[in-house]
Amino acid sequence: MSSVSASAAPAPIRGTARFTRPATLTVYRWELRKLVSQKRTYLGLGLAMILPLIFVVVQSLRTRQDRGGENIFASQITHSGLATPVLMLLFLSVFMLPLIAALVAGDIVAAEDGNGTLKTILTRSVDRGQLFAAKALAAMTYATIAVFAAAVVATAAGVAAWGFNSVTTYSGTVVSASEGLLLVFASNASYLIPLLAVASLGVLLSTVTRNSAAAVVGTVGITILLFIIGQIPGLEGIRPYLLTEQYENWHGLLRTPTDWAPIAHSAWVCALYGVPALIAGYLVFLRRDVAGG
Amino acid sequence: MLGTRATEDAAGGGEVPPVRARGLVKRYKEVLAVDHVDLNVQTGDVYGFLGPNGAGKTTTLRMALGLITPTEDIVELFGRDPMREGAHALEGVAGFVEAPRFYPYLTGRKNLELLAALDGADAKERIDEVLELVELAPRAAHRVGGFSHGMRQRLGIAAALLRRPRLLILDEPATGLDPAGMRDMRALIRRLADEGITVLLSSHQLPEVQDLCDRVAIVDRGRVVYEGALADLRRQGGAGYRLRTTDDVRALQIAREQRGIDFAAAGEHGLAFQAEEADVGGLSLALGAAGIGVLALTPELATLEDLFFRLTENDGAGEAEQPPPALAAPPTADERLVKAP
Numbered sequence: 001m002s003s004v005s006a007s008a009a010p011a012p013i014r015g016t017a018r019f020t021r022p023a024t025l026t027v028y029r030w031e032l033r034k035l036v037s038q039k040r041t042y043l044g045l046g047l048a049m050i051l052p053l054i055f056v057v058v059q060s061l062r063t064r065q066d067r068g069g070e071n072i073f074a075s076q077i078t079h080s081g082l083a084t085p086v087l088m089l090l091f092l093s094v095f096m097l098p099l100i101a102a103l104v105a106g107d108i109v110a111a112e113d114g115n116g117t118l119k120t121i122l123t124r125s126v127d128r129g130q131l132f133a134a135k136a137l138a139a140m141t142y143a144t145i146a147v148f149a150a151a152v153v154a155t156a157a158g159v160a161a162w163g164f165n166s167v168t169t170y171s172g173t174v175v176s177a178s179e180g181l182l183l184v185f186a187s188n189a190s191y192l193i194p195l196l197a198v199a200s201l202g203v204l205l206s207t208v209t210r211n212s213a214a215a216v217v218g219t220v221g222i223t224i225l226l227f228i229i230g231q232i233p234g235l236e237g238i239r240p241y242l243l244t245e246q247y248e249n250w251h252g253l254l255r256t257p258t259d260w261a262p263i264a265h266s267a268w269v270c271a272l273y274g275v276p277a278l279i280a281g282y283l284v285f286l287r288r289d290v291a292g293g
Numbered sequence: 294m295l296g297t298r299a300t301e302d303a304a305g306g307g308e309v310p311p312v313r314a315r316g317l318v319k320r321y322k323e324v325l326a327v328d329h330v331d332l333n334v335q336t337g338d339v340y341g342f343l344g345p346n347g348a349g350k351t352t353t354l355r356m357a358l359g360l361i362t363p364t365e366d367i368v369e370l371f372g373r374d375p376m377r378e379g380a381h382a383l384e385g386v387a388g389f390v391e392a393p394r395f396y397p398y399l400t401g402r403k404n405l406e407l408l409a410a411l412d413g414a415d416a417k418e419r420i421d422e423v424l425e426l427v428e429l430a431p432r433a434a435h436r437v438g439g440f441s442h443g444m445r446q447r448l449g450i451a452a453a454l455l456r457r458p459r460l461l462i463l464d465e466p467a468t469g470l471d472p473a474g475m476r477d478m479r480a481l482i483r484r485l486a487d488e489g490i491t492v493l494l495s496s497h498q499l500p501e502v503q504d505l506c507d508r509v510a511i512v513d514r515g516r517v518v519y520e521g522a523l524a525d526l527r528r529q530g531g532a533g534y535r536l537r538t539t540d541d542v543r544a545l546q547i548a549r550e551q552r553g554i555d556f557a558a559a560g561e562h563g564l565a566f567q568a569e570e571a572d573v574g575g576l577s578l579a580l581g582a583a584g585i586g587v588l589a590l591t592p593e594l595a596t597l598e599d600l601f602f603r604l605t606e607n608d609g610a611g612e613a614e615q616p617p618p619a620l621a622a623p624p625t626a627d628e629r630l631v632k633a634p
């Protein structure tokens with residue numbers, strides 16, 4: 001390497017350049033770019049998109065008989081394509097989407113710790129706090145995209161199979177197709193409240209455990225544990241404060257008049273999980289030894 | 294400690310030293326990885342940080358780069374503490390510890406683009422230049438996952454140079470390179486140093502240090518056993534003599550009483566002592582006057598390698614406070630193992 005370009009060596013900057021920190025937005029954009037370049041990103045997104053497709057295909061092949069007591073959206077599945085995204089959100093919200101969110105959130109710090117790239121980027125002009133913020137934001141962005149990817153595929157497939165028709169909500173009210181579409185969007189948006197709290201837990205575990213697998217499994221494990229606690233008879237008193245119970249916060253949107261209470265309730269309950277997790281993760285990340293790789 | 298002389302020099306200099314630590318400690322449970330290490334890298338130094346495996350070199354450099362928190366004391370880079378001031382303390386500082394790591398799923402160029410983005414300023418405009426400099430331009434469009442060790446090492450240097458460093462911290466940069474790669478790496482480091490970049494370089498390759506460095510700290514089991522100019526170290530070890538006489542017992546007595554003769558001791562094959570050349574003449578005259586015949590008087594020019602082993606192969610702790618005891622008597626191979634009083 002000594003043989004080339006003798007003139008190309010850097011000059012010392014003594015006293016010339018002023019210290020510039022990159023914008024956190026720039027750091028965030030590169031976090032997204034890393035996600036885009038990794039295979040595991042598409043594993044989660046693929047799952048989120050393939051399940052609604054399978055659902056629609058199976059449902060359209062099956063001859064349906066109405067069963068009493070089944071979910072109101074299940075009973076009108078062939079009447080309106082808009083019932084599909086609601087049902088899919090109901091199914092995916094309990095396990096699949098938290099898993100997909102955890103897949104990236106649990107990996108986002110730990111993977112870089114394990115392969116040593118964390119030390120590479122922490123010896124640049126970026127502050128640890130900025131990097132943590134960018135990573136947490138990227139993990140949440142991914143969770144958001146997964147939710148809406150599933151919703152878009154479910155809506156498109158449902159509408160393609162059964163038409164863009166009016167739909168009956170939980171309160172028995174018939175809403176127009178376009179209003180139904182808006183409700184589907186709003187439901188998914190409100191489901192993000194608990195899901196982003198799950199992602200925050202994932203980022204915390206990713207920071208603390210320094211091990212992707214442990215962080216992903218740990219995050220999913222916590223949600224399963226909370227879910228089980230919610231099923232234990234006698235513990236009904238704490239149920240409203242369980243993160244997993246907030247997965248259904250959007251049901252109030254599918255009523256007339258709209259019941260905002262569950263969403264408001266879930267907002268502060270989820271904040272109680274997510275905010276301390278992020279603060280703890282941030283504080284750990286600021287001081288933590290980076291000796292991996 | 295032996296580092297005191299350098300410390301005083303630094304105090305007189307007035308300029309903020311690129312790297313400075315006093316009594317740096319890092320403890321991992323029972324392991325004292327770094328045990329009260331002093332570092333004084335002056336502007337323009339090519340400073341060798343030399344020690345065997347597990348001596349604490351990487352751990353010290355990690356603390357210098359703000360990657361791990363010292364148990365005691367801090368490292369200051371141009372007077373700034375990287376643990377407290379974060380990225381700001383790394384202004385004008387670049388380098389890597391252990392093997393440089395990159396995103397295997399991104400190309401060489403994309404990796405540099407990412408790092409340049411994290412550097413802000415004009416780093417991005419220098420990507421072609423640094424790729425050219427380390428001769429990676431033709432492979433820049435390939436994923437780093439397929440890079441050889443040597444290519445990654447060169448990419449590491451390229452990434453560091455993006456930052457226009459005033460201080461370059463390199464942890465065994467030539468490790469794992471083939472002879473040609475090693476030669477090129479050394480030539481590059483020397484050239485960067487010639488351009489005024491201060492270099493802190495860890496190594497366990499003596500030729501590399503001998504070649505490049507003007508000042509060294511030799512560390513062993515977390516402690517600095519020597520700090521100072523490489524030339525002083527050589528002189529210190531190079532002034533050993535071996536002496537065989539017709540009466541070694543009396544000769545030893547005389548040598549011990551003679552001015553300018555230090556660390557005289559009986560060895561397996563005659564005597565050993567340290568002295569300036571001028572004082573050796575005095576000793577031979579004194580021996581002659583006492584009727585003792587000189588059979589052989591040979592200077593022992595220790596190589597840096599010898600010195601390194603002497604400094605790092607002593608048992609126990611505490612030697613660093615005194616002149617390295619092994620230097621007391623240029624020892625034979627067996628004598629090296631004997632613990633000095």
Ligand SMILES: Nc1ncnc2c1ncn2[C@@H]1O[C@H](COP(=O)(O)OP(=O)(O)OP(=O)(O)O)[C@@H](O)[C@H]1O
Pocket residue numbers: 291321324325326327344345346347348349350351352353497
């Ligand atoms: N993260 C860690 N946890 C526990 N012990 C550690 C850790 N990092 C280093 N050590 C210990 O600290 C000591 C110094 O290690 P270090 O890597 O600094 O040595 P080194 O001089 O760089 O060696 P080498 O020449 O092999 O690279 C060793 O005993 C090592 O086992």
Ligand SMILES: [Mg+2]
Pocket residue numbers: 350351352391464
């Ligand atoms: Mg090392």
